[in-house]
Amino acid sequence: xxxxxxxxxxxxxxxxxxxxxxxxxxxxxxxxxxxxxxxxxxxxxxxxxxxxxxxxxxxxxxxxxxxxxxxxxxxxxxxxxxxxxxxxxxxxxxxxxxxxxxxxxxxxxxxxxxxxxxxxxxxxxxxxxxxxxxxxxxxxxxxxxxxxxxxxxxxxxxxxxxxxxxxxxxxxxxxxxxxxxxxxxxxxxxxxxxxxxxxxxxxxxxxxxxxxxxxxxxxxxxxxxxxxxxxxxxxxxxxxxxxxxxxxxxxxxxxxxxxxxxxxxxxxxxxxxxxxxxxxxxxxxxxxxxxxxxxxxxxxxxxxxxxxxxxxxxxxxxxxxxxxxxxxxxxxxxxxxxxxxxxxxxxxxxxxxxxxxxxxxxxxxxxxxxxxxxxxxxxxxxxxxxxxxxxxxxxxxxxxxxxxxxxxxxxxxxxxxxxxxxxxxxxxxxxxxxxxxxxxxxxxxxxxxxxxxxxxxxxxxxxxxxxxxxxxxxxxxxxxxxxxxxxxxxxxxxxxxxxxxxxxxxxxxxxxxxxxxxxxxxxxxxxxxxxxxxxxxxxxxxxxxxxxxxxxxxxxxxxxxxxx
Numbered sequence: 001x002x003x004x005x006x007x008x009x010x011x012x013x014x015x016x017x018x019x020x021x022x023x024x025x026x027x028x029x030x031x032x033x034x035x036x037x038x039x040x041x042x043x044x045x046x047x048x049x050x051x052x053x054x055x056x057x058x059x060x061x062x063x064x065x066x067x068x069x070x071x072x073x074x075x076x077x078x079x080x081x082x083x084x085x086x087x088x089x090x091x092x093x094x095x096x097x098x099x100x101x102x103x104x105x106x107x108x109x110x111x112x113x114x115x116x117x118x119x120x121x122x123x124x125x126x127x128x129x130x131x132x133x134x135x136x137x138x139x140x141x142x143x144x145x146x147x148x149x150x151x152x153x154x155x156x157x158x159x160x161x162x163x164x165x166x167x168x169x170x171x172x173x174x175x176x177x178x179x180x181x182x183x184x185x186x187x188x189x190x191x192x193x194x195x196x197x198x199x200x201x202x203x204x205x206x207x208x209x210x211x212x213x214x215x216x217x218x219x220x221x222x223x224x225x226x227x228x229x230x231x232x233x234x235x236x237x238x239x240x241x242x243x244x245x246x247x248x249x250x251x252x253x254x255x256x257x258x259x260x261x262x263x264x265x266x267x268x269x270x271x272x273x274x275x276x277x278x279x280x281x282x283x284x285x286x287x288x289x290x291x292x293x294x295x296x297x298x299x300x301x302x303x304x305x306x307x308x309x310x311x312x313x314x315x316x317x318x319x320x321x322x323x324x325x326x327x328x329x330x331x332x333x334x335x336x337x338x339x340x341x342x343x344x345x346x347x348x349x350x351x352x353x354x355x356x357x358x359x360x361x362x363x364x365x366x367x368x369x370x371x372x373x374x375x376x377x378x379x380x381x382x383x384x385x386x387x388x389x390x391x392x393x394x395x396x397x398x399x400x401x402x403x404x405x406x407x408x409x410x411x412x413x414x415x416x417x418x419x420x421x422x423x424x425x426x427x428x429x430x431x432x433x434x435x436x437x438x439x440x441x442x443x444x445x446x447x448x449x450x451x452x453x454x455x456x457x458x459x460x461x462x463x464x465x466x467x468x469x470x471x472x473x474x475x476x477x478x479x480x481x482x483x484x485x486x487x488x489x490x491x492x493x494x495x496x497x498x499x500x501x502x503x504x505x506x507x508x509x510x511x512x513x514x515x516x517x518x519x520x521x522x523x524x525x526x527x528x529x530x531x532x533x534x535x536x537x538x539x540x541x542x543x544x545x546x547x548x549x550x551x552x553x554x555x556x557x558x559x560x561x562x563x564x
Contacts, residue, residue, distance in 0.1 A: 072099065075283050078302070080106075080290035098125050099283070105137065106291060109261055114145045129268075132164060136171065136264045143175045144257030151175050166195045167267060170203065174254040174263065177210040185214060193223065201229055202297060205237065205327060209252045212244035220244075230365045233329045240327060251294075252327055262292035269301055278305045296328040303335055312339040330360055334369055346377055357386075364393030372407060380415035387411060402431035406438050413445055421445070436463040436473060444476040447483050456480050471501030479510050487517040498527075505536035509544060516552045524552075 067086055074083040084107055090100035105120035118141050124130050135154040142150035151172075158168040173188035189207040193199050204227050208220035220241060229237070236251065243250035254260050269284035282305045288298040299318050306315040316339050322332035333356045340349040353370040360366055371386035387408035391398045398404050409424030425442040428435065443459035446452040457480045463473045478493030494511040501507050512527030528544045536544065 067093070068097070072283065075099075075103070075286055076279075078286050078289060080286060096123060096125055098127070098130070102133075103287070106261065106265075106287060109137075109141065109144065110258055110291060112144070114141045114257075117141050131161060132158060132167070133264075133268060136167070136268075137261060139171060139175065140257045140260045140264060143178055143260065148175075148179055166192055169195070170206070170267075171260065171264065173207065173210060174260050177213060177254065178257070178260075182214045182216070185210060199227060201227065201232055204229075205232070205252060206254075209240060209244050209250060210254070212241050213247070213250070213253060215245070217241070217245045230363065231331045231334070233324075233327050233360075236325055236327045236329060239325070251325070258291055262288045262295050262298065265291060266295065266298045266301065269298070273301065273305060278308055281305060296322045296326045296332070300328060300331060300335065303332075303339070307335070307339055307342070310342070312343045315339045316343075324359075330356065330363065330366070333359075334366070337369065337373065341373060341376075346373070349373055350377065362393060364390045364395075364398065367393060368404065371411070375407060375411045378414070380411050383411040384408065384415060384417070400431065402428040402435060402438065405431070406435070406441070410441065413441075418445075418449075434462065434466065436466040436470075439463040440467075440470075440473045440476050443480065447476070447480045450483070453480065453484050457484065469500060471497045471499075471504065471507060474500060475504075475507045475510060478514065482510065482514050482517070487514055490514045491518055503534060505531045505534035505540060508534065509536070509540060512544075512547070513552060516547075521551070 067090055071083050071086045071090060074080070074086075080103065084103065087100040087103045087107075090097040091104065094100070101120045101124050105117045108114070108116035108120065118138065121134055121137050121141065124134050135157040139151045139154035139158075142148070142154065155168045155172050155175075158164050169188045169192040173185050173192060176182075176184035176188055189210065192203060193207060196203075204223050208223045211217070211220040211223065224237070224241075240250040240252050244253060249255065254263055265284050265288035269281045269288060272278075272281035272284060282302065285298050285301045285305065289295055289302065292298070299321055303315040303318040306312070306318065316336060319332045319336045319339070322329055326332070333352060337349040337352040337356070340346075340352060350370070350373055353366065353373060356366045357363075357370055367386050367390035371383045371390060374380075374383035374386055387404065391404065391408075394401075394404075405424040405428035409421045409428065412418075412421035412424060422442070422445075425438055425445070428438045429442065432438065439459040440463040443456040443463070446456035447460075457477075460473065460476045460480055464470075464477050467473045474493055475497035478490045478497055481487075481493060482490035491511070491514045494507070494514050497507045498504075498511050508527050508531040512524045512531065515521070515527060516524035525548060528548055532541060532544050532548075
């Protein structure tokens with residue numbers, strides 16, 4: 001508290017004429033740097049955190065806690081080379097600090113000093129994570145040293161852990177490729193591919209490239225043909241495949257022990273991120289990039305973690321490092337658009353998506369993303385055109401996707417093309433009969449048009465049973481009851497909807513209408529005034545002003561815009 005008080009006092013602005021006060025030199029205090037560093041770290045502003053922890057450490061060199069925080073902040077910020085000098089001190093100060101040993105081992109491998117790397121890894125303190133990480137990295141140490149038999153011993157140790165056979169098989173395939181042992185490569189990759197019903201693109205691409213390098217191009221293409229590659233740059237993939245077949249360097253190949261270690265760090269980071277361990281996942285992903293700076297999947301993972309922390313501007317810098325010639329350029333472009341949109345830069349996001357649509361004219365996934373973003377921008381006609389294009393490009397896959405019918409239906413309904421919109425909603429329900437959001441949207445749309453009210457009420461009641469705490473769906477039930485003259489029942493549901501969504505102008509307006517119908521006129525005007533304070537759409541605002549001036553007509557209820 002004393003530190004906080006001192007910082008607060010030092011930042012207070014002076015009052016009165018400047019000439020009446022002596023000049024006070026301004027400087028950052030150590031305590032201020034420390035507080036700024038903590039705030040930056042907790043806000044995921046990793047560059048500022050590393051800088052401020054470093055400033056504090058310079059004032060208090062040798063402080064173990066500060067050294068560790070600065071070390072981790074630098075790695076998290078992608079400045080592993082800057083953290084290297086601190087690793088030896090940390091290991092000496094903190095009884096073999098594990099992250100310090102790990103970084104020293106990686107640096108030794110990067111320099112080709114496999115004996116030093118082996119020593120650091122063997123000295124790693126035992127933990128759940130090192131039970132997998134240590135044998136995996138030691139396998140690559142032995143591969144780099146040409147001790148092929150020893151690699152198998154370490155990979156077998158991973159298999160014995162249970163649940164990690166796929167990881168061991170994947171890296172056994174990479175190591176077999178370095179060794180030039182096609183039989184072992186084929187056995188390992190086939191085992192890895194058969195372990196999953198739908199092997200991810202990364203696994204299939206990695207296997208295919210190494211088959212091509214071994215001179216088995218036909219098998220490589222069969223592997224690629226067996227799954228979805230819609231998020232990949234197929235031109236870059238074809239170029240990499242051709243380069244691998246020609247025996248030259250190809251993007252995506254694991255061509256050295258250093259590459260293999262980068263893959264290992266990426267695999268660990270991916271597993272940690274799936275468990276939402278983003279802080280340590282980010283460290284491992286950055287270490288993967290330290291070992292292999294041109295590793296696009298590691299860049300994508302770092303960007304994903306930063307996006308999860310709402311550090312979208314930092315994520316954008318990461319995505320920009322994935323060039324047009326990368327297999328993962330398309331994926332990076334889609335992530336870039338999402339990050340820009342999250343930053344409130346909708347126009348820039350749409351520009352990126354339009355560029356991607358021109359660059360990948362046969363890719364339906366890009367058109368879906370473009371359509372979704374246009375819909376969010378209320379550019380209904382453009383969104384509909386993009387959705388139509390997506391259906392054409394995706395073909396049979398789109399015909400089984402209820403979400404595409406639903407989202408296009410929304411754009412069609414808002415563009416007042418009801419006949420097509422209704423057909424899309426009905427098709428979405430055919431594909432997913434109990435989907436609550438489709439039932440709600442279709443039911444609410446019928447209510448607004450005053451048609452199929454009995455069916456609408458049934459749909460919305462089914463939706464409420466599935467989503468009883470969704471304010472929009474509860475509002476729809478209240479509104480269908482209101483429109484069918486069940487005003488007292490409507491009040492009960494609309495009051496709950498306002499509790500669930502207190503800041504929604506439409507729901508507050510609906511409750512005002514229901515209050516008026518049951519004779520609660522003062523409460524009705526209060527709800528309408530609340531709705532006006534929430535910046536409703538112009539048509540709704542005009543209708544509310546009329547109701548505040550004239551009240552509700554005695555027969556029928558006014559029409560108000562839907563929730564969308």
